[in-house]
Amino acid sequence: MRLTLQWSQVNAVRAGAVTRLVGQDLEVNLEELQALGEADPRLQRVRLDLAHPGESCRIGRVFDVMAPRAKLDGGEDFPGVLGALARAGSGRTVALANVAVVVTDQQLQSTGTLALIDMAGPGAALTEFARTHNVVLSAWPGAGTGRSEYLAAIRLAGLKAAVYLARAADDRPADRVEVLDLPAPTRVPPAAQHLPRVAYVFQIHSHQRPTGVDEGILYGDPIRRMLPTLVHPNEVLDGAVMRGFMGRNATTYAIQNHPIIRALYAQHGQTLWFVGVVLTVAQATEPERVRSASMAAGLVAEVLGADGAVFTKIGGGAPHVDMAQAAAQCEALGVKTTLIVEDMSTDGSSEGMLLFNFPGLDALVNVGSSQEVLTLPAVARVLGADDLAPTIQGEVSTSYTGLCGAIEQTGASRLVALIQ
Amino acid sequence: MQTLRVVCYLNQFFGQLGGEEKAGVGPDVVPGAVGAARAVQQALGDAGTVVATVRCGDNYVAERDATAIAELVSLVTAQRPDLLVAGPAFQAGRYGVACGALCAAVQTQLGVPAVSGMHEENPGVDLYRRQVYIAQTGGDTARMLDEVRRIVGLGLKLARKEPIGSPAAEGYFARGLTHNVLTESNAAQRATAMLLAKLAGAPVTSEVPLPTFAPVPAPARVQDMRRATIALVTDGGLVPRGNPDGIEALAATRYGAYEIAGLTQLDPTQYDNVHRGYDTTYVKQDPHRLVPVDVARELEQAGAVGKLHEVVYSTTGVATTLAHSQRMGREIAAKLKAAGVNGVILTST
Amino acid sequence: MTPVAVMVGANRIVPAAGIIHPMGNAELAPAEEKALRRRIVERALQALQADVAQPTVFKAP
Numbered sequence: 136m137r138l139t140l141q142w143s144q145v146n147a148v149r150a151g152a153v154t155r156l157v158g159q160d161l162e163v164n165l166e167e168l169q170a171l172g173e174a175d176p177r178l179q180r181v182r183l184d185l186a187h188p189g190e191s192c193r194i195g196r197v198f199d200v201m202a203p204r205a206k207l208d209g210g211e212d213f214p215g216v217l218g219a220l221a222r223a224g225s226g227r228t229v230a231l232a233n234v235a236v237v238v239t240d241q242q243l244q245s246t247g248t249l250a251l252i253d254m255a256g257p258g259a260a261l262t263e264f265a266r267t268h269n270v271v272l273s274a275w276p277g278a279g280t281g282r283s284e285y286l287a288a289i290r291l292a293g294l295k296a297a298v299y300l301a302r303a304a305d306d307r308p309a310d311r312v313e314v315l316d317l318p319a320p321t322r323v324p325p326a327a328q329h330l331p332r333v334a335y336v337f338q339i340h341s342h343q344r345p346t347g348v349d350e351g352i353l354y355g356d357p358i359r360r361m362l363p364t365l366v367h368p369n370e371v372l373d374g375a376v377m378r379g380f381m382g383r384n385a386t387t388y389a390i391q392n393h394p395i396i397r398a399l400y401a402q403h404g405q406t407l408w409f410v411g412v413v414l415t416v417a418q419a420t421e422p423e424r425v426r427s428a429s430m431a432a433g434l435v436a437e438v439l440g441a442d443g444a445v446f447t448k449i450g451g452g453a454p455h456v457d458m459a460q461a462a463a464q465c466e467a468l469g470v471k472t473t474l475i476v477e478d479m480s481t482d483g484s485s486e487g488m489l490l491f492n493f494p495g496l497d498a499l500v501n502v503g504s505s506q507e508v509l510t511l512p513a514v515a516r517v518l519g520a521d522d523l524a525p526t527i528q529g530e531v532s533t534s535y536t537g538l539c540g541a542i543e544q545t546g547a548s549r550l551v552a553l554i555q
Numbered sequence: 556m557q558t559l560r561v562v563c564y565l566n567q568f569f570g571q572l573g574g575e576e577k578a579g580v581g582p583d584v585v586p587g588a589v590g591a592a593r594a595v596q597q598a599l600g601d602a603g604t605v606v607a608t609v610r611c612g613d614n615y616v617a618e619r620d621a622t623a624i625a626e627l628v629s630l631v632t633a634q635r636p637d638l639l640v641a642g643p644a645f646q647a648g649r650y651g652v653a654c655g656a657l658c659a660a661v662q663t664q665l666g667v668p669a670v671s672g673m674h675e676e677n678p679g680v681d682l683y684r685r686q687v688y689i690a691q692t693g694g695d696t697a698r699m700l701d702e703v704r705r706i707v708g709l710g711l712k713l714a715r716k717e718p719i720g721s722p723a724a725e726g727y728f729a730r731g732l733t734h735n736v737l738t739e740s741n742a743a744q745r746a747t748a749m750l751l752a753k754l755a756g757a758p759v760t761s762e763v764p765l766p767t768f769a770p771v772p773a774p775a776r777v778q779d780m781r782r783a784t785i786a787l788v789t790d791g792g793l794v795p796r797g798n799p800d801g802i803e804a805l806a807a808t809r810y811g812a813y814e815i816a817g818l819t820q821l822d823p824t825q826y827d828n829v830h831r832g833y834d835t836t837y838v839k840q841d842p843h844r845l846v847p848v849d850v851a852r853e854l855e856q857a858g859a860v861g862k863l864h865e866v867v868y869s870t871t872g873v874a875t876t877l878a879h880s881q882r883m884g885r886e887i888a889a890k891l892k893a894a895g896v897n898g899v900i901l902t903s904t
Numbered sequence: 905m906t907p908v909a910v911m912v913g914a915n916r917i918v919p920a921a922g923i924i925h926p927m928g929n930a931e932l933a934p935a936e937e938k939a940l941r942r943r944i945v946e947r948a949l950q951a952l953q954a955d956v957a958q959p960t961v962f963k964a965p
Contacts, residue, residue: 260737331754343833343923394743406751419833420922421906443754445746451832452873453923456907473750475742476763478733481806481874484685485731488763492911498753499763500746503735506806506874535735546743551762552733555722770958773915777952785949791926837925843941844928850942860949898952900945903909904923 137316138369139227141207141309145234148185148268156303159310161234163270163300171295172274177288179277184518186237186269190254193511194271195520195527197250197539198240198286199378200264200388201293203231205301206373213374215355217294223354224369229304232311235267235388236300237539238293239519241275242285250539251511251527258511261550262540264388271518272296283347286380293387315369315400320410320439330408334441335395336431336465337371337545338458340379341417341450352379353414363415363431363461365438368396371412382449384477384505384542394547395445395475410439415461417454424457432464443471447545452479452490459491466495477542478504478552485554502543503550505536559603559714562634563592564627564641564657566650570610578649580612582623584630594700595640598707603714607634613649616656624656631661638714643672643702644679646694651679658687668713672706675728684728688713691726779861783897786864787815788887790872791838791845791904792830802871804829808879810870810887815863819852832873833904845902864896872903910959916951917961920944 144159151162165183172181186192204212207227211218237252252264259265274292276285320332339352346357353361354375366375377387396412403409413434418424435441444465448458455476462472476499480487483504511531517524535541535550542548567577569591588596588605596605609630616623631639639661641654651673658669672690673679680689690709692702705726712719722729738745745762753759777783793813794802800811815821821842828835828845838845846867855863868887872880891899909917920926927941943964951962 331751333750333754345834394741395746398743398747402747402751407754419924421919443750445743445750452908453833460907471750471753473746473753475746478763480733481876483732483734484877485729485733485764487877488733489765490908490911492765493907497761497765498749498759499761500742500749501762502742504733507733507735543742546746547741549738549741550735551738551742551745553721553736554729554731554733554764555719768912771913771915773956773958776955780949780953783952785952833923835924837928837930840930841928843938844925844930847927847941847945850938850945853942854945854949859946898949900948900952902920902926904926 136224136367136369137314138224138373140313140315141227141229141304142232142311142313143229143304143307144232144310145268148187148234148270150185154299154303156307161231161268161300161303168296168299171299172272172292175288175292177277177280177284178274178292181272181274181292184271184273186254186271186518188254188266188268191256191515192254192518193514193516193527194237194239194252194269194518195523196239196241196243197252197519198238198289199293200386200539201236201238201297202388202391203234203236203297203301204374204391205229205298205305207305212298213294213377216351216377217291217298220354222370223373223375224367228373229301231301231304233267234300235264235269236293236296237264237269237271238289239271239273240286240289241273242282250537251531251533252539253511253514256512256514257509258538261538263547264540270296270300273519283349287347287349290380315372317368317400317403317409323408327404327408330406331442332410332440333399333407334410334413334435334439334444335368335399336413336415336435336444336446336461338415338417338448338454339376340382341454342419343417343450343453344381346379350380352377358416361414361416363413363427363434365434366412366414368400368409368412371396376414383451384536384544385449386540386543389543389545389547392547394545395447399445410441417448417450417457419453424460427457428460428464431461432468435465436468436470441470446472446474448476449544455479455490459493459496462496463493472496473498473500475500475502475544475546477502477544480504481506483507488552500546501552502546502548503535503541504552505542506534508532508534558601559637559711560606560635561595561599561603561638561640562631562636563588563595563605563608564639564654565591565608565610566647566653567610567612570608572610572612578612578614581615582609582611582626582630584609584634591699594703595707597700598704602711603638606636611653613647613653616653617649624660627657628660628664632665636667638710639667639669640706640710641669641671643690643692643706644677645692645696646674646677648678651677652682655679655683655687655689659683662687668710670706670710670713672702680728685730685732688719688730689728691728777898781858782861784862784864784895785851785860785898785900786866786868786891786896787846787848787851787902788868788899789846789902790870791902792828792835792871793838793842793845793869794827794829796825796827798827798829802829802869804831804871806874806876807871810868810883813867813869814865815848815867816865818848821846821848830871830873830904845904864891864894906961910961913959915956915959916954917959918944918948918951919961919963
């Protein structure tokens with residue numbers, strides 16, 4: 136499968152009469168984009184704001200972040216959710232660098248559940264979203280719109296905005312062309328057959344909270360009874376997978392730029408042969424967990440024939456254990472594993488860091504301690520949560536998990552919990 | 556840079572009062588650096604002055620515990636120090652414990668930075684490493700100056716509020732505390748590199764230590780269930796409506812004791828659930844899906860179980876610290892045991 | 905979460921019916937659900953009467 140990403144570099148974003156790229160400046164017709172969002176009867180009002188890197192600005196109530204991408208040549212965008220069902224991962228896709236769509240959830244009441252993005256200051260150093268020009272989308276529910284409908288509607292509005300913005304680069308020559316070309320795992324040229332075969336096991340949801348009917352995660356399917364399944368890495372990068380509505384420390388943006396997939400692609404053909412991606416769901420009952428672990432290990436070891444595998448999870452303790460069981464089964468089949476975990480302790484003690492101790496699971500990378508608290512200074516402007524400005528515009532104390540992008544369980548973030 | 560006021564703490568031997576025969580001697584303070592504190596002054600150079608040396612016999616502290624520490628803290632306070640250097644205690648156990656206790660007390664009560672040094676087998680290490688920076692020393696007191704240089708180096712950083720590096724780099728016992736730090740490469744890159752190293756058979760340094768839990772001796776089995784009292788306990792977050800005990804939804808430090816005497820059922824309208832780690836819809840609809848009072852009562856009435864204990868204990872088991880979990884478990888167990896309970900069914904989510 | 909129970913040293917462990925309804929199952933009719941609950945509780949009582957020396961999982965027969 137061969138995917139060509141045509142990147143346009145963007146260094147400034149501003150409102151304009153027509154949505155277009157002028158050099159590396161993106162001008163956005165905000166009224167047009169607003170109307171696009173308000174066309175959904177589930178929403179009664181959409182507001183768009185712009186937040187730029189370096190501004191003293193705090194975005195609150197962040198629900199998800201999306202990267203602007205649009206398929207060329209008649210391809211379907213975010214198939215199964217926005218576009219019609221079509222296989223993602225091949226053809227040409229335009230992409231804007233340094234721009235993100237930040238979707239806020241206007242139904243959140245308490246500051247405790249806010250996810251924040253600070254565009255400047257100590258919080259900004261911790262997240263990639265302080266370096267992107269953010270188009271902040273806030274929408275309010277129409278009459279009679281229930282909670283899960285509202286979330287589906289704002290997510291869709293975010294995806295529409297992501298495509299709309301990327302289309303500004305449709306007719307331009309790309310600043311940078313990135314080709315992601317990976318043959319099926321059975322087709323390894325003789326010269327590369329000595330390379331270790333590496334798979335990625337990607338846990339995309341946890342069933343501690345069952346998905347809603349309109350909460351599409353894999354090609355629009357709410358994956359309620361999903362057993363471990365195989366996909367090509369390009370499908371993940373090209374809109375087949377998105378974050379569910381409750382994923383903690385996860386954004387759709389990070390999936391679209393999946394750091395593990397990119398890291399494996401970067402080494403592919405040189406130090407390893409990337410053989411594929413196994414998608415799993417963290418199960419809520421022990422028998423289902425055992426079945427899922429067994430099948431995932433079977434796909435990794437016997438179908439993909441991997442020598443090694445990297446694992447990530449989405450969620451807290453139960454997904455952590457679920458991931459470990461799958462990895463332990465892989466180790467039992469002779470596959471070497473590395474897992475990305477978060478520091479699970481809530482009192483900062485190193486003995487609380489890890490919940491499990493399975494044989495062979497000795498290679499662990501951590502994405503930091505979600506519960507650790509930090510203080511952010513006052514800012515000049517609040518977006519997405521203006522009504523909460525009295526509490527969040529001043530100095531704010533938040534845990535790391537409350538900072539969007541500071542901890543990404545897919546491994547996109549650069550925080551690590553060190554033991555001292 | 557300002558010259559720091561440093562106070563040293565020494566035991567009877569290193570303070571030159573005498574050997575084991577002086578271990579019972581009470582606290583005193585002498586101006587300037589005496590005995591082993593002179594090595595501290597040498598290590599400080601111009602950065603600080605040892606304004607006083609506080610001394611005490613190891614047995615005096617060991618026998619009087621908190622009162623002795625309080626006396627020593629008063630002596631330290633009077634000197635208005637910017638830094639306390641206690642020891643090094645090497646392998647002397649009573650001395651090491653006294654150093655750790657004094658450092659911890661001075662930090663908490665005076666807000667003054669403190670540092671000590673001891674050998675890894677010194678019992679003071681395990682007792683105080685979490686609270687106090689303790690430099691790792693060898694066992695050879697002849698290497699006093701070298702060891703003291705390292706302790707003082709660490710102490711100066713603490714006093715100047717400079718960032719402290721990793722345990723390996725600075726030579727102190729890992730405090731077992733985690734702290735978030737930004738690194739060069741993201742977790743995905745580190746994971747890929749780690750996997751490649753593992754595949755190549757190269758050594759791998761995990762970013763998380765593997766936990767060890769001490770085995771728990773299994774209590775003897777219940778001999779005669781028909782005469783036994785069985786209690787129901789849960790960490791699934793069941794609370795009476797209104798959560799009168801204020802059980803926390805996350806990182807609980809409290810548990811509740813809820814009467815079920817005379818009840819054959821739990822009325823869902825009288826209960827709620829505060830747990831935030833799972834979807835509590837189903838256990839709110841029917842609390843028996845969490846605490847099986849209905850079935851337990853039937854088994855009691857049928858004689859299969861001697862007695863269903865009248866109290867249900869409940870807390871929330873999400874993000875609960877190990878320390879609080881263990882404490883709550885011990886407290887609940889003690890109450891159950893005192894009430895003559897023979898066995899417990901703990902429902903965990 | 906059985907593996908966590910084993911790891912922390914619980915000696916008598918009975919796998920129940922899932923995180924969100926350990927002693928029940930909302931998909932069953934009430935009578936069947938209560939029968940399921942009874943089976944789990946009875947298994948727990950059996951576990952309390954068994955001799956164990958280390959973490960032991962008492963699975964459904």
